[in-house]
Amino acid sequence: MQPLLIIRSERGQMSAIERRIADFILDNAHLLRDYSSQQLANALGISQSSVVKFSQKLGFKGYPDLKYSIGEAVARNGDSAEPAAAGDESNVQDALARELWQAKSRAEEETRLLNPPERIEAVAAMLRGAGKAFAVGIGEDSVVARAFATRLSLLGFLAIHHFDPVLVPAEVATSQPDDVLLLFSERGEAATLCQLARIFRARGGKVISVTRHTANPLRAHADLSLLVSAHDEARHVEPLLYHAALQQLLDLVFLLLCGDESRRRQFDDYHEHVRSLLDA
Template structure:
């Protein structure tokens, strides 16, 4: 459901509405926009505006859609007999986790429309040089993506260190791109680097969670991830899986744009393989 994905980006009231719809969807059937508003102690117009913001024609249209997806879900619930919540075999554990990863991936796909990915792919493709930075866990996916780009013969510089990056950026030319990996987007040093990049007429792309945060606010474009779980130790797994997939998609788009590099790509891969084999 699209609502779940957009949830992060909403104001307090909108989130109230979203949560109600997500948790009490079944009640919605006999709620008019006014009743829903009353239940949430907000104005009826807020409900309508909420609906429209999500791209529905109006409240009835939203309601209709909720009905649909509700029906869809419960009919597929019947397919998978009983969600085996208990701590069964680890196979179930693994399957379950994959299920949640899939959900995160879907949500993430919804908030990153193809047009945007295309645009970002173009930015990267046309840049003289691509700069990438990511600290801590963010660094891992940053590194992985750097490798991919390098294999595609795109000149890419990775740093896990703000100091180094600052000096590097000072050499950026217009048209260069900086990718800021930051799950929560709160890192102020990264913001500084982003601004520095913009002063030199470079583009800044944020790679972050889909909520309001400084890094995203500053960026020219952004890759957004939606991934949630109550279990604190699971949530990062979902974030990483969803983001990885988003980056993989971007990579595939780049591959399409550079079919000739793809040939070299293969031989590069082979060369690397041999490299370590003595």
């Protein structure tokens, strides 16, 4: 894994001092070769040992190893983006589109590295064995929950989306031990969803949380967690990266479920039915 990807993906789990080091490195990766560990510590107003411990926590032998690895990554990736000519709207849009695509690609790669194949397969296996699958989210997360529940339904799963978490406990009261509850929450801090997870697990059901890669309470109540990493300084851009990486993650789970030929056939039959209705 590239060192800068490691730093971005782990940033949400870091202490305040570690985040300061991480942010400095991410913003100045191309200049890091000129900094010794002591110079970096002086620039941030921290101890040299904090820099060394930061490097070791990320899996490197020490700061020189981290600096060398980052230097290699910067040299390998380079900076292919060319500045757009002033006043040329076409070039400006091309540059903007390229930057957005690159940012989405980074978010997708970080997210993929946070969710190893065995975890994705475990989520797919849990859904395959589910009697019913409940999907719940709040706000924008509810839109994602509904879309994923719809896709599950098209494969023949008994998937139920609830737009109001307050009404879910009544439905959960009838759940069975082989049922699965999917909880979508970007921040993972919604008390209502945490309470749902506790109730569901108390009845023997399994819980899958879908959140950012942070230490949040919802993850603590889940049997399995899907994690999303998406960071950007621009507040209006970061949600775009989050939803792009999240969609890619859910699409991968969906494709694994499509590996069942009977499920895939049911999906194809549904689309043939819809086409016949549209053509009528």
